[in-house]
Amino acid sequence: MVTMADVARLAGVNASTVSHVLNGTRTVSGPTREAVLAAIARTGYRQNTLARSLARSSTTTLGLASRFVSNPHFADLVTSIESSARRAGYSLVLADTHDDPVEELRAVHELADRRVDGLLLAPSVHADDEALPFLERAGIPAVLLDRFAGSVFDQVAPENVEATALLTGHLADAGHTRLAFVAGLEGLSSTSERCEGFTRVVSARGLSGTVLDGRSETAVAEAAVLSAFSSSSAGERPTAVVVGNNSMTVGTLRALRTLGLRIPTDVALVCYDDPEWADLVEPRLTAIHQDVPAMATRAVTMILERLDGTAPPTPRRERIPPTFRHRDSCGCAGSGVSAR
Known part of the structure; x- marks a missing residue:
């Protein structure tokens, strides 16, 4: 396995310089940076994300527990959340709740075991009974999205x-x-x-x-x-x-x-x-x-604010306004519908 020392040796620099280039922790001159990047490309070096996570006490991952199967709305939501998380430097770990309380608790436990930094949850009918109390006891920052439940977490949903x-x-x-x-x-x-x-x-x-x-x-x-x-x-x-x-x-x-x-x-x-x-x-x-991208962006912003300590102490409940799309199936555009 290629190590950081191997990259440093090939680039003619110290291992700490390679680390600064990779992590952006210190400014490195243009020629030196290019030499390090060229050495990384030649060796195929990959950072040890596990060791990095342990050192930082952060996995730079967010968990999303939701119902994915058979509902295209949640597939769109996953895509938008993943895009927002990636722009913030986070990876997304998924777990399907199937809108079932037992599966929901399993999904939340699984994401907690993976040491996600924060968790996004589309709560099921009985989330207040098991999943939400667990998240509160475990001290895992969480945001509820698409549906409201409980009162101790930030929440964002469409206006219904x-x-x-x-x-x-x-x-x-x-x-x-x-x-x-x-x-x-x-x-x-x-x-x-x-x-x-x-x-x-x-x-x-x-x-x-x-x-x-x-x-x-x-x-x-x-x-x-x-x-x-x-x-x-x-x-x-x-x-x-x-x-x-x-x-x-x-x-x-x-x-x-x-x-x-x-x-x-x-x-x-x-x-x-x-x-x-x-x-x-x-x-x-x-x-x-529904403005799914807006809801996803707001949910990710909320969880990141909880993680960096800039969120207000009181949990927030926010609504994303939807848009009325007037087309033909309502029959009021001269299609001859009869309101008998």
Whole structure:
């Protein structure tokens, strides 16, 4: 194995000079720096990151515990967080929680065992029972993202209530009086907040509102929509649907196609989350677009501020405002949708 001493010998400098070049701990003259870099290139020298971490009591890694499988939103979030962490000089270690409390605790333990400097967590329904108390006892700096839970950690999430109320009100303004909301996994703050936005408008305007349990899953949402629409006559079933996330939007689209219902002619549809393909399908989906890069950047900034001691003593709760993307699936752009 090539050592720092080998690089120093080839470059004609001391090992400490090689260290200064690699770590930026002291200014090194141009010619000397070039000689060291050339020697590194010739020898293929790699720093011993484990030894460096032990010496610094830092692994320069951040952990991310979240649900990755079957939800494109979290895949986008991972990409944005990794980019922000890398710009700050940190590597990202991933652990999938599957939105299951047992898997979540395992994931948090695994990241703690890897000695991550800080941890980002999209909390599950029961995070307050196990995962969050463990992080607090262990003294691991953490930021909760996408969903709120507990009160002792910094948290950043999208705005949910007003955004979903906007979607619902948009359908009501188009004349719809029978609406359905496909809700996510019960117990998540994002689910309850989006449901609140829907029911607030339905109640305030005296509309008929049905909440369907989609559990944040494509197949479950599909079955729920099939059941609700199949059991109602044409004159009683909802004429418009608000969907709580992108995975359930896929299930809802499949169900409506199975039922032979056209969007927006037979059923208007709007959704929270704006998947990449939203403006590629026909009709294009009217949606709430989350600023995922902004949420990721803010979450990484928060954890770095905790690590360097510049964060305020009181935990912060911040919301990232989303954007309303008005397209065609709502049926209010002259597509002939009927709000029967």
